Amino acid sequence: MTDPTPSTPPPDVMIRLEGLAKRYPGQSADAVSALSMDIRRGEFVVFVGPSGCGKTTTLRMINRLVEPSAGRIWIDGEDVTDVDPDRLRRRIGYVIQQIGLIPHMTVAQNVGLVPRLLGWDKARIRDRVDELLDLVGLDPAVFRDRYPKQLSGGQQQRVGVARALAGDPPVMLMDEPFGAIDPITRDRLQDEFLKLQERIRKTIVFVTHDIDEALKLGDRIAIFGEGSRLAQFATPLEILSAPADDYVRSFVGSGAAIRRLGLLRVADIPGGGTPPSDGAVRVTEDHTVYAALEKMLESGTDRMVVGGNGRGERSLTLRDLLLAAARAKGEPR
Amino acid sequence: MSFLEYVDRNSDRIAFLTVQHVEVVLLSVAIAAVIGVGLGLATERAPRVRRALLAVTGTLLTIPSFALFGLLIPVLGLGLAPTVVTLTVYAVFPILRNTVTGLETVDPAVIDASRGMGLGSRQRLMLVRLPLAWPVILNGIRVATIMVVAIAAIGAAVRGPGLGELIFRGLSRIGGANAFNEAMSGVAGVVLVALTLDLLFVLIGRLTTPRGLHD
Ligand SMILES: Nc1ncnc2c1ncn2[C@@H]1O[C@H](COP(=O)(O)OP(=O)(O)OP(=O)(O)O)[C@@H](O)[C@H]1O
Ligand SMILES: [Mg+2]
Numbered sequence: 001m002t003d004p005t006p007s008t009p010p011p012d013v014m015i016r017l018e019g020l021a022k023r024y025p026g027q028s029a030d031a032v033s034a035l036s037m038d039i040r041r042g043e044f045v046v047f048v049g050p051s052g053c054g055k056t057t058t059l060r061m062i063n064r065l066v067e068p069s070a071g072r073i074w075i076d077g078e079d080v081t082d083v084d085p086d087r088l089r090r091r092i093g094y095v096i097q098q099i100g101l102i103p104h105m106t107v108a109q110n111v112g113l114v115p116r117l118l119g120w121d122k123a124r125i126r127d128r129v130d131e132l133l134d135l136v137g138l139d140p141a142v143f144r145d146r147y148p149k150q151l152s153g154g155q156q157q158r159v160g161v162a163r164a165l166a167g168d169p170p171v172m173l174m175d176e177p178f179g180a181i182d183p184i185t186r187d188r189l190q191d192e193f194l195k196l197q198e199r200i201r202k203t204i205v206f207v208t209h210d211i212d213e214a215l216k217l218g219d220r221i222a223i224f225g226e227g228s229r230l231a232q233f234a235t236p237l238e239i240l241s242a243p244a245d246d247y248v249r250s251f252v253g254s255g256a257a258i259r260r261l262g263l264l265r266v267a268d269i270p271g272g273g274t275p276p277s278d279g280a281v282r283v284t285e286d287h288t289v290y291a292a293l294e295k296m297l298e299s300g301t302d303r304m305v306v307g308g309n310g311r312g313e314r315s316l317t318l319r320d321l322l323l324a325a326a327r328a329k330g331e332p333r
Numbered sequence: 334m335s336f337l338e339y340v341d342r343n344s345d346r347i348a349f350l351t352v353q354h355v356e357v358v359l360l361s362v363a364i365a366a367v368i369g370v371g372l373g374l375a376t377e378r379a380p381r382v383r384r385a386l387l388a389v390t391g392t393l394l395t396i397p398s399f400a401l402f403g404l405l406i407p408v409l410g411l412g413l414a415p416t417v418v419t420l421t422v423y424a425v426f427p428i429l430r431n432t433v434t435g436l437e438t439v440d441p442a443v444i445d446a447s448r449g450m451g452l453g454s455r456q457r458l459m460l461v462r463l464p465l466a467w468p469v470i471l472n473g474i475r476v477a478t479i480m481v482v483a484i485a486a487i488g489a490a491v492r493g494p495g496l497g498e499l500i501f502r503g504l505s506r507i508g509g510a511n512a513f514n515e516a517m518s519g520v521a522g523v524v525l526v527a528l529t530l531d532l533l534f535v536l537i538g539r540l541t542t543p544r545g546l547h548d
Contacts (some may be wrong), residue, residue: 147545
């Protein structure tokens, strides 16, 4: 390694984009113009924005499927703007929107392809494939020898995610991975994926059209405007509580205050008195404020007892919840 | 003498010519396959050259085979050489065209995903694109084979090997003893060879099409 240049990012930055731009040949305008951002190690960043604003282009510049017209890219402290793209890509998991499983290969062969290219031995690949299929909730005994077309859309999507994880890449790029799935399955996949991410702690860049998906999944959300203008790059709470401008406000849509309740945990709400003995609903610190409120409204009470997480029990009132929710300004989840 | 009697009495000769016929067809198609698939792959980054090649090889197909055999006599003389060359010329087009079609119709998402996984262009070709294009390429080879089985019969005009000899000899002395039977045995042999090879290709297709691609 050479001496760190002045722009070498600090160790907690996993991906640094610096003045990244792309103009496709024969186009009069930039698809992406002068984009700079730092994405931290283990962070889950979501790109949202209108169609054609350059989300896919940006994602594909990170693994150099699209060569930038200008700017630099650092991954894990290394300037990768000019390294061999094939080797770079084996260190970066990529889930494309259309999934793109290789049809003449079984699920196991698809998932094991990158490890095979990395030169792992057969036994290790087999173990890795089974481990990953388990991880994404597919029973290896049932699915490892199936071909892609013998899978439902949602199962293919999971295999796509498992395949991207196969070489244990520190970075994952996911382009609308849950795009083609019905809302109910999608919701479940999102939940499973969040749980998965708690365990594997990858640095993830995730593209979606859906602001609700972004709010649910992202540690931070990058909202793009026309011409790849980065309108706001902040936590979901900040975006709901303090939208940077009218564009962000309109993009997030109505009901920001209510949606914020779905992002706050009961644990985020301070205070509370000693528990009363009667009539209150019971919740845990892990409940979202939204879910806690719903329980209170259902049982027609204005008090709840919070238990669990070894903190002892405390009680909160409806008023505590509403005040806290109104005060919350972008603390991390 | 009835047709069947004729065939029975001349079975050695007919069998010999049939084997010769199959051999010259398979030899020519094998050469054409190497050329056709090779040209298809070699012109991947040169779409203009590829289009030109398709136009040229396609145009060659419109030359009447009898004329092409004849035109090659000054260059290659008589016998096996002009026959193989002519058959190869005809067989290249369907194979080249299907190679191009097969490679071009591979789902772009699959290629994109393979690129994203870090497969280099060679690995993409060998591990992904060729296996996926194979059924289409094989079908091109099949079409070429069937076409060339019929054309090979004309090769007898330049003393080429195969069943054409029966047809030409029979027709040249039509009205003579067993002339019609001789010609008919050649025609029947050609049809039989075509059908058999067609079946063979269906079988090869079944056996070599990757399992994940079967319906
Ligand atoms: N290969 C290409 N050649 C030329 N222009 C392109 C190419 N790919 C994308 N573009 C253009 O660049 C712009 C950004 O495209 P991009 O695919 O990055 O948008 P996106 O934000 O991902 O959109 P969507 O939400 O619809 O997927 C668009 O105007 C698009 O037309
Ligand atoms: Mg896109």
